[in-house]
Amino acid sequence: MAQISLIGAPTDVGASLAGCRLGPGALRVARLASGLRALGNDVRDIGDVAGPPNPRREPVDGYKHLPEVTAWNHAVRDAVAVELAEGRLPILLGGDHSLAIGSISAVAAHCRAAGKKLLIIWVDAHADINTNEMTPSGNIHGMPVACLLGHGPAELTGMSDQVPAITADQIHQVGLRSVDPGEKRFLAESGLAVYDMRFLDEVGTRRAMTRVLASVDAATHLHLSLDLDFVDPSVAPGVGTPVVGGPTYREAHLVMEMIADTGRLGSLDIVEVNTALDVRNATAELAVDLVESLFGKSTLLRVTDLANPPRG
Numbered sequence: 001m002a003q004i005s006l007i008g009a010p011t012d013v014g015a016s017l018a019g020c021r022l023g024p025g026a027l028r029v030a031r032l033a034s035g036l037r038a039l040g041n042d043v044r045d046i047g048d049v050a051g052p053p054n055p056r057r058e059p060v061d062g063y064k065h066l067p068e069v070t071a072w073n074h075a076v077r078d079a080v081a082v083e084l085a086e087g088r089l090p091i092l093l094g095g096d097h098s099l100a101i102g103s104i105s106a107v108a109a110h111c112r113a114a115g116k117k118l119l120i121i122w123v124d125a126h127a128d129i130n131t132n133e134m135t136p137s138g139n140i141h142g143m144p145v146a147c148l149l150g151h152g153p154a155e156l157t158g159m160s161d162q163v164p165a166i167t168a169d170q171i172h173q174v175g176l177r178s179v180d181p182g183e184k185r186f187l188a189e190s191g192l193a194v195y196d197m198r199f200l201d202e203v204g205t206r207r208a209m210t211r212v213l214a215s216v217d218a219a220t221h222l223h224l225s226l227d228l229d230f231v232d233p234s235v236a237p238g239v240g241t242p243v244v245g246g247p248t249y250r251e252a253h254l255v256m257e258m259i260a261d262t263g264r265l266g267s268l269d270i271v272e273v274n275t276a277l278d279v280r281n282a283t284a285e286l287a288v289d290l291v292e293s294l295f296g297k298s299t300l301l302r303v304t305d306l307a308n309p310p311r312g
């Protein structure tokens, strides 16, 4: 059972289409807090952090809305840091995926101070490893991984206690199926572990996740960055940058269940839920279902639920 804090960040300054600023509300309406409480967790909703309004400007230097993205990320980083310092498990309710810069910068600093080994599982249709030179869009939600690895504007690369905030061996990406040409090169050069859709198809979700989680031990802090466009758009229609050919409902749940089984989840981002594009809040409800699995909801009793586990 965890002490969970929900942190809303109602913005889409980093995205192409407006609408994921409504994500925190949609996730609350889909009963995220009560779902987590029903699993025995202590849940505190700290409300939404504050930030600037969402402009719609053309890119400057290859970045759209850099001052606003920076301000929102500062707010998120500070809020996540406060909850981690209190021993709580922060859940960021986005908002677009640029906010992972702030949340993971706080998590990385916390892990260094606490002597924990950080492993980030980046579950997404996209690699989000663009720079201002290779971005096709100027949207900063396509750049958080690059910024965390130290490639980006100083405002965004310098959010943790050191630059870069993380190293490539600390992040594993799962579910990719839309990678821009510059990103392909960057991924290959950085040596980042990528479990793309072809890998999941050929090897299977279970064996892929076994590899992703192979290094997890008692000292590991797992951070899951969950971009809802990871799931196939037939199941998750409410996202701004959908890509066909994603995991099914059940495959997405298996990813969550296998992370839950490690017992090492320490922080979470839920991002890119775009209510304006959603169908009767289905994508927010899917997100809540997935998060329940991530926190141990299961069809049958789990061995860890039993006072006297059966032997053999």
Ligand SMILES: NC(=[NH2+])NCCC[C@H](N)C(=O)O
Pocket: 096, 097, 098, 126, 128, 130, 135, 136, 137, 138, 139, 141, 142, 143, 178, 180, 227, 229, 241, 272
């Ligand atoms: N977090 C996301 N949904 N990212 C989508 C990025 C799409 C594209 N690769 C871009 O950089 O513009």
Ligand SMILES: [Mn+2]
Pocket: 124, 125, 126, 227, 229, 230, 241
């Ligand atoms: Mn994505």
Ligand SMILES: [Mn+2]
Pocket: 097, 124, 126, 128, 141, 227
């Ligand atoms: Mn993303």
